[in-house]
Amino acid sequence: MDSYKFRDLCGQILNAVDSIFVGNPLLLRKVLCAALANGHILFEDYPGLGKTLLAKVFAKVLGCKWARIQFTPDLMPADIVGTRVWKANISEFVLEKGPIFTNILLADEINRAPPKTQSALLEAMEERQVTIEGVTHRLESPFFVMATQNPIELEGTYPLPEAQLDRFLVRLSTGYVESLDLECEILRRRIKWQRDDPTELIEPVISPETFREMQNFVEKDVYIDQQIIEYIAKIIRSTRGHPMIEVGSSPRGGLSLLKLSRAHAAVCGRDFVTPDDVKIFVYDALNHRIILNPEYIVEGTANAKAIIDEILGKIEVPKHFMRR
Ligand SMILES: Nc1ncnc2c1ncn2[C@@H]1O[C@H](COP(=O)(O)OP(=O)(O)O)[C@@H](O)[C@H]1O
């Protein structure tokens, strides 16, 4: 694997996703970066904005094993991780593995299940292993979760606690398509596909082995200069003392920026990180990790996007970073 081969494969993956999902190329690139960093992705937006579709398309295109769990109020932890069941014919308990034993798990409408069930999933996300009745099982690699949720104000939801949100590498929203033309394109594609679920038509673009090689490339072969490491650390630290922020980013926020920026460099065909690779992800990597000061929320003046932009504006961008 070299930078050229890597970029070429990314182009093929993104084209395949784009042939189904109508929308913003930058969003698709961000999802790919998070997947290449083996990170968990949370899609949050109103119903019907293509969250499930986008997660499914990526899962299929990447050629890995995948499973989907629809979260409901009566979903139990065992429905996710599995359980030991009594087999009368052999007079033994046998482990029935749950859907979490896969490569890409779609956790759909994660905030419709109660906290106990959510935490069973979130434990596995952090440790990449699950314990069933005292026995620990490692999950395969790659393993990451693409979860979707509706905004928390909607009825019948259990918001994820901050500690659990922190486990997601990024929180992204799909958003509405930008133009009338794209809105028409969604309708035209529906006519062309002659079905509601176009993901039946998708063929994988790469094999699981190739995907693992790509993840390894990001992990091992993308250089990041000391100056850019310092840039990330300064961004994280400035979320802490900010007057409009009650709780700033954890160090995990910094690690997320590190992973995402290296993946982004590789997707762009480079083997070194630039400050722009970091900047592009600051909002996505930090918006779910900072808690705004309630005083300003009540006043309506605090807005995470504006605060993050302000922070970025104050930190000097490294200019003389090394490329190797
Ligand atoms: N950007 C989009 N491109 C193509 N189809 C879309 C898009 N957004 C929504 N749809 C279609 O709208 C319907 C609802 O999408 P879905 O993924 O189920 O939404 P959500 O999970 O956000 O509630 C699906 O039939 C999907 O194919």
Ligand SMILES: [Mg+2]
């Ligand atoms: Mg959905």
